[in-house]
Amino acid sequence: MRLIRLFPDDSKFRFVRWRVLSYPFSAAISVMTIVLFVTMGLNFGIDFTGGTLIEIQAKTGKADPGVVRALAQSFEVGDVEVQEIGSAGDISVRFRTQPGGEAAQSALVQRARAAFEKDYNIRRVETVGPRVSGELVQSGTLGVVLAIFAVMAYLWFRFELQFAIGAIIGTMHDIVLTLGFFVITREEFNMTSIAAILTIVGYSLNETVVVFDRTRELLRKYKNLPTPELLDLSINSTMSRTVMTATTTALSLLALVLFGGQAIQGFANVMLFGVVICTYSAIFVSSPMLIYLGVKTSARAAADDKAEAAAKAAAISRRPA
Incomplete structure (x- = not known):
């Protein structure tokens, strides 16, 4: 029985040459993300903003967000956010933190329950105070910051400084684009989102380290091979594993997106996006970066050093006495 090959074993695609397109593309998307982040900001969830979140489901199977918004605004407790979630019968109502502490929040919850229970089922109620939300931020x-520094220290110890810098650049690229996903889609950013970002950091580094480990192995084997060709060989030799990992992970996440329910859908959406971005960055961002960071085969490095020494000697000999 023949095994299924998602990518040919003897492939010789020239991935590194596409850096002339991938780098401008990634730079443009990253700049746009930063601009949108500064101007629009994230859609912070109740974990970070504080307040009360109530999820309701219409008993009749249909819900009108306009009617729910009008009813919630009749409480006269400040800004109210009403959003349809999942099916047409599910709605989330978010109230800002109320002056008066926990007693005021509890009174608001009781008032909302009394108003909604006639026509809606109360599915979830969450209350977070401003102090707790600030600590969560x-x-x-x-x-996230400590995780990045810990990973950089590990990679520096595990490989070399150039490899560590290349991996961190790729990881930061993935984090920025993931934040762009939150900004553009207005997906709620909460503690689950932090977990998703840390998971994406781990997945990104896993993809990058696999290619870098093969690169380091080939550096010893092919001492005279030009660096771009050696990087292409590294990517091609690990591509079967990369495609298999990305495909199986994406299929699992797709199942969670479609059938996992509202509680886990946000995490699955972000992770599905992250798998695509991490696979792209490991091939087209992190690996080509080694060219600019000065990674060379030992023979090539020795030849360059010899040429540089000869050039310096020639320059000295031309100096007037």
Whole structure:
């Protein structure tokens, strides 16, 4: 029985030459993401903004967000966000943090329950205070930053400085584009999103390290091969594994997107996007970066050093006495 090959074993695609297109494309998307992030910001969830979130489901199977919004605004408790989620009968109602502390929040929840219970089933109620939300912001940001520094230290120890820098550039590229996904789609950014970003960091580094490990192996084997050709050989030799990993992971996430339900759909959407971006960056961003970071075969590096020394000697000999 023949095994299924998602990518030919003897492929000789010249991936690295596409850096002339992938780098401008990634730079443009990253700049656009930063501009949108500054101007529009993220759609922070209840975890980070504080307040009360109530999810309701219409008993009749249909719900009118306009009617729900009017009913919620009749409470006169400030800005209210009403959004349809999932099927047409599910709606989320978000109230801002109320002055008066926990007592005011509890009173608002009781008032909302009394108003909605006649026509809607109360599916979920969450209340987060401003102090807790501020601590979550600090903890989430600190967790991402420490994870990046820990990974950079590991890669520096595991490989060389050039490889570590290349991997971190690719990882930062993936994080920026993932934030762009949140900004453009207005997907709610909460603690689950932090977990998704950390998972994407791990997946991105896993994809990159596999290619880098093969590159380091081939650096010893092909001492006179030009760096772009050696990188192409590294990518092609690991492409079967890359395609298999990305395909199986994407199919699992697609199942979660379609059948996982509202509670996990946001995480699955971000992760599905992340798998595509991480696979792209490992091939077209991180690996070609090694050319600019000065990674060379030992014979090539020795030849370059010899040529540089000869040039310096020639320059000295031409100096007037």
